[in-house]
Structure formats: structure tokens, C-alpha cells
Amino acid sequence: MDNANIGIPPKGGxxxxxxxxxxxxxxxxxxxxxSYRKTGTTIVGLIFQNGVILGADTRATAGSIVxxxxxxxxxxxxxxxxxxxxxxxxxxxxxxxxxxSQLQLHRxxxxxxxxxxxxxxxxxxxxxxxxxxxxxxxVLGGVDATGPHLHTIYxxxxxxxxxxxxxxxxxLAAMAVFESKYREGxxxxxxxxxxxxxxxxxxxxxxxxxxxxxxxxxxKGDKEYxxxxxxxxxxTYISSKGYSFPKKTEVLLTKITPLENQVEVIEVxxxxxx
Amino acid sequence: xxDSQYSFSLTTFSPSGKLVQIEHALTAVGSGQTxxxxxxxxxxVIATEKKLPSILVDESSVHKIQSLTPNIGVVYSGMGPDFxxxxxxxxxxxxQYHRLYKEPIPVTQLVRETAAVMQEFTQSGGVRPFGVSxxxxxxxxxxxxxxxxxxxxSYFSWKAxxxxxxxxxxxxxxxxxxxxEMELDDAVHTAILTLKEGFEGQISEKNIEIGIIxxxxxxxxx
Numbered sequence: 001m002d003n004a005n006i007g008i009p010p011k012g013g014x015x016x017x018x019x020x021x022x023x024x025x026x027x028x029x030x031x032x033x034x035s036y037r038k039t040g041t042t043i044v045g046l047i048f049q050n051g052v053i054l055g056a057d058t059r060a061t062a063g064s065i066v067x068x069x070x071x072x073x074x075x076x077x078x079x080x081x082x083x084x085x086x087x088x089x090x091x092x093x094x095x096x097x098x099x100x101s102q103l104q105l106h107r108x109x110x111x112x113x114x115x116x117x118x119x120x121x122x123x124x125x126x127x128x129x130x131x132x133x134x135x136x137x138x139v140l141g142g143v144d145a146t147g148p149h150l151h152t153i154y155x156x157x158x159x160x161x162x163x164x165x166x167x168x169x170x171x172l173a174a175m176a177v178f179e180s181k182y183r184e185g186x187x188x189x190x191x192x193x194x195x196x197x198x199x200x201x202x203x204x205x206x207x208x209x210x211x212x213x214x215x216x217x218x219x220k221g222d223k224e225y226x227x228x229x230x231x232x233x234x235x236t237y238i239s240s241k242g243y244s245f246p247k248k249t250e251v252l253l254t255k256i257t258p259l260e261n262q263v264e265v266i267e268v269x270x271x272x273x274x
Numbered sequence: 275x276x277d278s279q280y281s282f283s284l285t286t287f288s289p290s291g292k293l294v295q296i297e298h299a300l301t302a303v304g305s306g307q308t309x310x311x312x313x314x315x316x317x318x319v320i321a322t323e324k325k326l327p328s329i330l331v332d333e334s335s336v337h338k339i340q341s342l343t344p345n346i347g348v349v350y351s352g353m354g355p356d357f358x359x360x361x362x363x364x365x366x367x368x369x370q371y372h373r374l375y376k377e378p379i380p381v382t383q384l385v386r387e388t389a390a391v392m393q394e395f396t397q398s399g400g401v402r403p404f405g406v407s408x409x410x411x412x413x414x415x416x417x418x419x420x421x422x423x424x425x426x427x428s429y430f431s432w433k434a435x436x437x438x439x440x441x442x443x444x445x446x447x448x449x450x451x452x453x454x455e456m457e458l459d460d461a462v463h464t465a466i467l468t469l470k471e472g473f474e475g476q477i478s479e480k481n482i483e484i485g486i487i488x489x490x491x492x493x494x495x496x
Contacts, residue, residue: 101373108341108365 019133040208042170043073043084044198045139046182047163048191051148051219052141055195056084057170057203058228059210066210070228074216078103078114080223081142082216083123086168087135087155095136099123116142116149120159128157137167143218170202170209177201188217196230203232285396285403295403296396299352299425302405303437306351309338310436310444310468311409312452313420314461317488318411320349320420321465322438323473324483339485343368345413346381347485351438352406352425360404364388381412385421385429393427407437413487440472447471458488 043056060068075083075096081103085092099122103114120140127134138153152165164182166174177198186194192215202209213230216223285295309322322338338354340361341347346368350357367387371379388408396403408423422437423429434452436444447468456464462484470477 097373101369105365105369109362 016131040170040206041073041086041168042166042174042199042202042206042209043086043139043168044166044174044178044195044202045084045141045150045164046178046186046191046195047141047148047150048186048188050188051143051217052150053188053191053195054082054084054139054141054216054218055199056214057199057209058212058214059203059208060089061208069211072214072227074214074225076100077119077140078107078142080113080144080218080221081116081119081140082218082223082225083119083141084139084167086137086139091134091136092138095123095126095134096138099126113144115144115146116140116151120151120153123153124157124159127153127155132156139165139167141218143220148218166198166202168202168209170199170206173201173205174198188219192217192226192229200230200232282399283397284400293396293426296426299403299405300407303352303407303425304439304441306353306406306438307338308436308438308440308444308469308472309349309351309409310434310448310465311349311411311420311422311432312434312448312456312461312465313411313418313432314456314458316418317413317458317461317486318418318420319458319461319465319484319486320347320409320411321469321482321484322349322351323469324481325474326481333480337483339483341485342384342410343378343412345378345487346384346410347412347487348408348410349483349485350406350408353404356404356406357408360388360391360406360408363391378414380414380416381410381419381421382416384412385410385423389423389427389429391427392423392425396426409435409437411485411487413489418487436468443472444468458486462486 040061041057041059043054045052045054054074056073058070058073059066060071071089073084073086073092075085075093077083077096077100083096085096099119102122103119106118107114119142123138123140127136132155135155137155139150140153141148141150143149150162150165152160152162152167163184164178166178177194181194181197195215196213199213203211203213211233212228213232215226215229217226285293288294307323307325309320311318311320320339324333324336324338326333326336339347339349342361342364348361348364364384364387368379368384371383388410392404395401403425405425407425410421410423412419420432420435421429422432422435434448436448448464451464451468453460465484466482469482
């Protein structure tokens with residue numbers, strides 16, 4: 001027993017030992033890496049006249065299978081801040097949940113409304129700490145005392161501040177729409193229809209995005225969460241009454257032919273030896 | 275809190291079986307400013323007198339009643355700094371509960387956890403008990419609730435209670451005035467009257483603090 005180590009408290013933080021092992025295993029091809037639910041996504045945000053509009057599609061994929069046709073990608077951070085998440089679904093949900101909790105405690109201690117830059121800094125420090133292993137690409141938007149803000153956060157912890165932003169596998173399709181149609185000082189209706197167009201562009205042109213459009217409009221002192229604002233891919237389900245075929249096959253003739261049983265007895269001369 | 279060889283509990287039993295430090299802590303509470311709480315049929319009210327050491331103190335910066343969650347508030351009698359530490363710990367525990375179970379923490383659970391913290395400080399090495407008694411008022415799906423938590427870590431549910439300097443007078447007054455199915459507005463009125471009983475000087479909105487919780491809300495007014 002090494003007495004010298006007793007007094008030292010255990011080191012905190014993430015232990016990266018297993019990451020090296022995983023890398024080694026996947027290089028050798030011994031064990032296929034476990035597949036996880038990705039949100040191969042289109043998420044967008046833009047700043048309009050009075051605030052911020054966030055939009056997202058609702059398809060979650062696990063490999064090439066759609067595992068959730070109507071998932072929620074716009075996460076609550078604070079009453080005046082929302083965050084869209086792309087990447088590994090578990091990562092985006094866990095990290096936004098954690099920071100939302102921290103923001104709530106911060107609000108109690110300061111007695112003030114949370115600021116978007118606070119959420120931004122908490123998120124980016126967290127993602128940087130995990131060196132990109134937490135695969136969460138986020139679009140963070142909100143309105144606080146200093147005005148409307150929109151940021152993108154990459155899995156390694158870098159951030160951008162932009163008037164309009166897109167992330168996810170459908171980001172190029174959505175960005176094409178934004179680049180041609182965005183201008184400053186959009187009204188709320190124009191903003192919502194532009195965001196819908198961008199998400200629809202991602203839905204129809206990207207395999208990883210699909211189903212419906214979720215929108216969140218944040219203005220000073222108010223927010224509107226429009227879940228399933230547009231449903232461009234209605235899903236028709238099997239009728240609960242069951243199938244019924246109008247015309248049955250007609251019976252024209254009934255003829256029964258019994259088969260004769262033919263049993264042949266073959267005499268075996270020699271009995272089998274041994 | 276020390277892990278060293280020299281940290282042992284400062285709260286030890288006396289020959290008569292009492293924990294003297296806790297008795298002293300209760301004395302500290304008893305010399306603090308009066309606070310009280312009343313549970314009505316549709317809400318809870320907590321109130322305290324806010325006597326500042328000098329007229330030069332900015333009274334809007336002093337908050338003796340704090341909210342722990344949107345539907346739970348707390349008031350104290352005793353040492354202010356100890357109260358601040360407890361509020362901080364309780365808020366964090368409420369938030370952790372919410373993270374884990376995705377539901378707002380029930381009042382009893384929060385009281386239990388706060389009481390556990392207070393008890394810990396009567397048994398750990400090198401620390402002293404908290405010099406505050408808390409009155410926790412909350413409204414959850416079990417209805418309105420009022421709890422008192424003592425420095426020893428014991429907690430009780432009350433229909434109406436008082437603590438601090440004027441405790442005996444206030445409690446007698448409350449016993450006389452308390453009605454079973456009291457409405458929230460009557461309770462607020464009774465609370466102010468009870469405070470006025472032991473008040474030295476002129477009572478005004480600047481030297482008392484009131485916290486009221488109706489259905490699922492906590493808001494304060496002076």
C-alpha cells in the first residue's frame with residue numbers, strides 16, 4: 001500500500017483512456033463501432049426586425065434508418081433563449097439540458113434575465129473540455145437586455161456570431177436559400193416564411209433531413225414555439241377498419257379428384273449384413 | 275471541512291444528553307428578528323420584520339425572503355450570512371432534482387434535503403451548526419405547505435408558526451387568530467397584524483417583507 005497517495009483527492013475531469021482503445025479497435029477492424037442515433041439535420045436561425053427566428057426539421061436517423069419521424073430539435077435553454085441541435089441526439093440533449101440547469105441557478109443568484117453570451121460561453125467551454133468527443137453542433141438564438149443574438153457552436157468548441165446561420169447535413173441546401181433571399185429588417189411573417197423555405201430545401205434535398213418544420217420565434221419579452229408549423233410530408237396510416245376487397249374471386253367450378261394410394265412392396269432378398 | 279487528523283466534531287454531547295452547541299444556535303435564532311408564516315386553504319404567506327441597522331442602509335438591496343424554486347419560498351430568523359449559504363445549497367439541490375426527475379421538486383423533499391445539510395454541520399469535523407431557523411413555504415400538488423427547519427436539522431410542518439425575538443407573543447396571537455379554512459387574503463392580514471404586535475416603532479412597507487404563494491407562483495412585496 002502506497003501511503004503517499006492516500007491524502008490526494010481523486011482527479012476530476014474526463015478520462016480519455018478509453019478513446020485511445022476505441023481508436024485502436026476500429027483501426028484494426030476487430031469490433032465495429034456501435035451505431036448511435038444521429039440527427040443528420042437541417043437547423044437554421046436568422047435575426048429579423050424584432051428578434052430571432054429558429055427553425056429545424058424533425059427527422060432523426062440511426063445509420064440509414066429513420067428512427068424518429070417527429071423529434072424535437074429546438075431545445076429550451078431559458079425563457080428568452082432557445083437552441084437547435086444537430087449531431088448525436090443524446091449529446092445535444094444532454095449538453096443543452098445541463099447548460100439550461102446552470103443558467104437557471106445563475107438566474108437565481110443574479111436575479112436577472114439570462115444573456116445569450118452566457119449560454120454561449122457555458123456551451124463552448126463544455127464542448128471544448130471534451131475536445132470534440134461530444135458531437136453537438138448547435139445554433140443558439142435569443143433576445144436579452146442587449147438585443148437579439150444568434151450564434152453557431154461547433155463540436156470542438158469554436159463559435160460564430162452571424163445574422164443568419166445553418167448547421168447540419170442539410171446546411172448547404174438551407175444556406176443557398178438564405179444567401180439568395182436574406183436581407184436586413186425582415187418582418188415576422190417574411191422571416192417565418194424564409195425559414196420554412198430554407199428548412200424545406202433541406203428536407204427535400206438532403207437524405208438526413210425530413211418530415212416536418214419546427215419554428216421558434218423569440219422577441220423581447222415573448223416567445224412562440226410553433227411545433228410542426230408546416231407538414232410537407234403527411235404520413236397516411238393504415239385505416240383502423242382494416243382492408244376490405246370489393247370484388248371476391250368467383251368460384252366457377254368445383255371438382256374433387258381423390259388420389260389413389262399406390263403402395264409398392266419390394267421384396268428384399270438378402271438381409272442386410274452388418 | 276478537514277480530512278486532517280485534527281478535525282473532530284465541535285458539537286459534542288453534554289452529560290445531560292443535550293447538544294449544547296445546538297442550544298446556543300437556537301438562542302442565536304431567538305435573538306434574531308421576528309418572522310412568521312401562516313398556511314391558508316389556498317396558499318401560504320410568510321413575513322418578517324426588516325429592521326436595518328441604520329437609515330443609511332439601502333433597504334432595496336436587502337432580501338430576507340428568497341425564492342428557492344418558482345413555487346417555494348423561504349424566510350429566516352437568525353444570522354443572515356448562514357441563510358445565504360443555505361439558500362444557495364437548497365437552490366442547487368432543487369435544480370439537481372429537476373435535472374434527474376424532470377419534475378419540480380416537491381416541498382417535502384426540498385425541506386428534507388435542506389434539513390440534512392443542516393444536520394451534517396452538527397456532526398462533521400471542524401464546522402459549527404447554522405445559526406438560522408427557516409420557514410419554508412411552498413405550493414405543490416399536495417397543496418399549500420409550511421415547514422420550519424431548526425439548526426439541529428429537525429423539521430416540522432405547521433399551520434402557523436413564528437420564530438425570533440417575539441416568538442411567544444406572536445405564537446399566542448396566532449393561536450387565537452388562526453381559523454382552519456382561512457383564505458389567503460385573511461392570512462396576509464393576520465400576518466401583518468401579528469408582526470405589528472411586537473413591532474418597535476412605526477410599521478411601514480419599508481421595514482417589513484412579505485412573501486405570498488398562491489397556486490404555483492411565488493412573488494414578493496414589501
